[in-house]
Amino acid sequence: MTVYVIDDHPLMRDALTMLVHRVRPGLKIIPIHKLNVVESTVEKNGTPELFCLDLQLPDTLGMSGVQVLKAKYPDVPLAVVTSASASEFEARCLEAGANAFIEKSNSPTEIIAALRTLLVSEEDAAAEDAASTAGPTKLSKRQKQLILMLDQGLSNREIAEKLDISEHTVKVHFWRLFRRLGVNSRTQALHFARTNGWLGI
Numbered sequence: 001m002t003v004y005v006i007d008d009h010p011l012m013r014d015a016l017t018m019l020v021h022r023v024r025p026g027l028k029i030i031p032i033h034k035l036n037v038v039e040s041t042v043e044k045n046g047t048p049e050l051f052c053l054d055l056q057l058p059d060t061l062g063m064s065g066v067q068v069l070k071a072k073y074p075d076v077p078l079a080v081v082t083s084a085s086a087s088e089f090e091a092r093c094l095e096a097g098a099n100a101f102i103e104k105s106n107s108p109t110e111i112i113a114a115l116r117t118l119l120v121s122e123e124d125a126a127a128e129d130a131a132s133t134a135g136p137t138k139l140s141k142r143q144k145q146l147i148l149m150l151d152q153g154l155s156n157r158e159i160a161e162k163l164d165i166s167e168h169t170v171k172v173h174f175w176r177l178f179r180r181l182g183v184n185s186r187t188q189a190l191h192f193a194r195t196n197g198w199l200g201i
């Protein structure tokens with residue numbers, strides 16, 4: 001499986017490539033300098049497991065890169081890794097379909113933690129899918145914690161402080177939980193948990 005790092009700055013492509021290698025050694029990582037060669041590059045190099053996308057490319061404007069990738073590859077996790085401000089762009093990126101928003105100013109440890117949660121191995125994904133029909137006792141410890149914290153009405157920042165992780169990592173954990181439950185929001189996840197009597201877990 002292959003990770004595609006899409007960034008027009010050579011140093012940033014190299015730095016991200018090194019970080020992704022630290023997430024999971026042995027991954028095939030393909031650097032790309034602009035969006036309009038992604039499709040041909042994927043055809044040549046194999047099925048993507050993750051896209052790391054910079055917002056500011058020569059052939060993109062605003063959210064267009066996110067929109068194009070999610071339209072062509074809706075099931076592939078997409079991490080926006082950018083120097084753009086989270087306060088200005090994060091909500092818009094997530095609404096456009098990105099699974100994580102990571103500022104380049106974050107520490108390598110924070111970036112690695114956020115990417116690691118998106119890089120679910122096929123074996124792990126299969127185990128999660130098999131467990132998803134077996135009830136809440138088969139949820140991971142972290143997913144059980146998230147459901148309980150949703151019920152407490154905690155914000156992402158408060159959850160991050162309690163779990164001693166970054167807000168970016170919290171958002172990625174929620175993405176995985178939503179995927180497991182087949183929902184799209186915190187409200188839907190909480191409703192699902194209440195409907196199925198999961199709040200006693």
